Amino acid sequence: MKQRFSNEAGRRKVVNLERRSEESERRAIQHDIHEATKRFEKIAEMGDDGIIVFDEVYQIEFGNTIASELTEYPKEKLIGMDFRRLLSEGDIGYLDQMHSGLGVDESKRLCTEMEIITKRGMKRDAEVCITIERLKQGGVRTYAYIRDITERKKYEMDLKESEEKYRNLFERVRHGLYISTKEGRFLDCNQALLEMLGYEGKDEFLQIDIAKDLYTRPGDRTAFQSLIEKQEFVKDLELEFKRKMGEKIAVLVTAHTKRDGKGEIVGYEGLMIDVSERKRMERELKEANEFLTNLIEGSVDAIFVTDVKGNILIFNRGAEDILGYRAEEVVGKMNIRNIYPPGVATEVMKKLRSPDFGGVG
Template sequence: MEGELRTVIEMSNAGIVILDGDYNIRFANKSTSELTGYQVEEFLGMNFMDIFSAENKKVIKDMLAEHRMGENIRSCSELEILTAQGNRKETEICITTTGDSNGTRKIYAYLRDISERKRSEEKLKITEEKYSLLFERVQQGLFISSREGKFIDCNQAMLDMLGYEDKEEFLSLDIARDVYVNPEDRRIFQDLVERDGFVKEYEVELKRKNGEKVTILLTGNIKRDGEGKIVGYEGINTDITERKNIEHELRKANDFFRNLIDSSVDGIIAADIKGNVVIFNKGTEKLLRYKAGEVIGKLHITGLYPPGVAKDIMRKLRSQEFGGVGRLETTQSTLVDRDGEHIPINISAAIVYEDGKEIATVGIFTDLREKLRMERELQDAQLQLLQSEKMSSLGKLAAGVAHEINNPLGGILIYSNLLIEEMEDSDPKREDLKRIADEATRCKEIVKSLLEFARQTGPKMEPIDINRAINEGLFFLENQAAFLNIEIIKKLDLTLPLIEGNSSQLKQVFMNIMVNAAEAMEGRGALTVTTALQPENNSVLIEFSDTGKGIPPEYISKIFDPFFTTKEVGKGTGLGLSLSYGVIEQHKGKIDVKSEVGGGTCFVIELPMVHKGTVLGAK
């Protein structure tokens, strides 16, 4: 039995020591050696007190003094021991004494290493102290409450927020009855937090001890016990009473000013510093076709401008250049109405300050549509008068051209056709003569088109293949000197349907644009011709894009004007693009130009489809 007992003692992770009445060590297990750093042989014969500091020796002696002979008492304490290496180690020591009838006393000591536990406890203590410090120092009100409606804990900020000095008094309150202005809000909070596990910025009114109302944003989550059952809630309350009061006062001021400005014919809009519209007068209702109730508190100010315009206006308001910081002198801009229409306006604006801080912006808007319409009508009338004079001159020119050119062209056609008839089919010159005859015919068509344009008579319309018209124009131009060093890139959609148009006129438009492109590239570069179907517009898209020097922005608006040209005197009449514009309009289409100086030019033509089911490939 003694051997079995020794085996059990040696297996123990704790140090076990047997002392005599003078504290001399008579037995020590291996765990004692590992704990103290002494070999078992060294330990035997040592005095047990040698492993303790002076102050701890007294503690051990006091413990032993409590043990009387014959009493089997167990005393425990946590003390530091001194290891063989001179290090201090935290241990738990338990001592039991026994004695027999002969007066022999034995002392049994149990030693367990608690260093790791002590370190963990110290870390936990530091963490708790930090948490406690943070809990008390944070400016928002922190709380822990039970599910039944009592506060379990709170910080000082929570007490200050609700006007309580005595924490115990506060913890005794019934939350729903004594803290919530509307007790039902407590139940709503519980439903939300228990459904989702958390609540973020739930706005609610609480009561201070003196009855005053406090508006707070409540963010919280549920607390569960070890079995996962909801036992309470913890959260943070942010007092937004002051902010709500400021918003209320601002709304009152807005109401007062609205009464003053609603009679203004001009539109007046004010927005808070976040961009939320707070004033929208009747003049603006008429201008943008919104009702004030649809906008105030519901639309951001940027939604009333095209993209980027509101940001640019704020930049100008904060700049010295446009009337001084905080002011914008009258300048033209654009608003967007309820239906997405861009409304040209004059705007003058200002930033509203309070204690040096921006709190709002206000703008006055004058509708420019009628003014611009009258200016356009005046310009159109002037242009129409000028155009009438030009058309008169153009008509005389066209009549002279018809007389002077048609007769020689007729001769060319007659004699080229006679020569064709006399030639053998295998004669290689026959194709050249055919080309002469075809081009002479095209010249007659050009003269005819010029006459039709001058007389404003409609051309003969028939189903035509756009790709074929483009290819025929390119076939004539590709061998000209201006195109010899130009790369022609064709991206033609072979599934295009036929359209209703005049092939000769459209071919002349295409050739005119391509010749202009070659001149812009000065005989070297790339010309890309693209055709595509636009089902959403029921139209065919044609693009001519070059790598030329581009068109200056100030010329873009004049590019289709009659007799406008940037070429040297004698090298262009300025009629080409004007005639092209007229042809496309007669075809109920659109023509536009996009260009960047140094970045090339792209002419875009849209022609309506009529024959949706008929498709011809490029030839």
């Protein structure tokens, strides 16, 4: 009997030791879990992204400070909330699709843009990336990394609007606008420049060699580059270009240098004005003036021209021979009253102003 009691006591002692060992092991595991959780939370709070962890039924288990600030919910209020409450109705479907795309692959990470609904009902643009963790007891846990991109989206929208305004202005200007590289290729141009130079499409135009296909004298390209890189700009520089089919045109170029982030010149931006018609008219006017001058100077008759006050503007060789004055003594220096007697000069001026003699002279 004594031996039996001794064995029973021994067994109870062993059981108690085993229980204490299991309890100690359980506490150690709980401590490790607690420490691991603290480390995760500390790491989660160090980042710039909101982090929300939820289970298979979308119940939130953890949310860091950034997530709390982004959603406007206190961290303790996030715990237990359905993650889908933070998403717009349309994005809930995207979330399901992302989950389907992940499957059970822990190595995958899927990202998309979503709208986060704050506690006050405001919408914030966010980039949401999710990844999963397979649990030992079965099921999965989802980690959602949320980055507020509201300001970035606003900037992108403002930039897009600005680019559209610039493009509209760029295309509506009646003169040719361009951006080119230092090496001699066009990067962009407006429709007016294509029409000026006889090209139907921009793709074809952007392939041309500027020095070879645009300048009638390739050396002018080198001179242009030397001047603009020395002064940083050129204004109304007259150059002769050729259209696609070879016709020569005169243009005025106003441009400035374009630099990269290091301050190196990488190209030029500018404006071209076709002055071929103006040059043609100037040439024709010059030819007409030369013809009239030769006609007047070649006449044996005395011909001189005055303004309405009688000041002499033109005095030909015939007038020099007949009246005895030299042109340089008369033009801009004498009045018709110095040529004619007083009464005659008055009568001449009266006739010159009369419609019967051609109107105001």
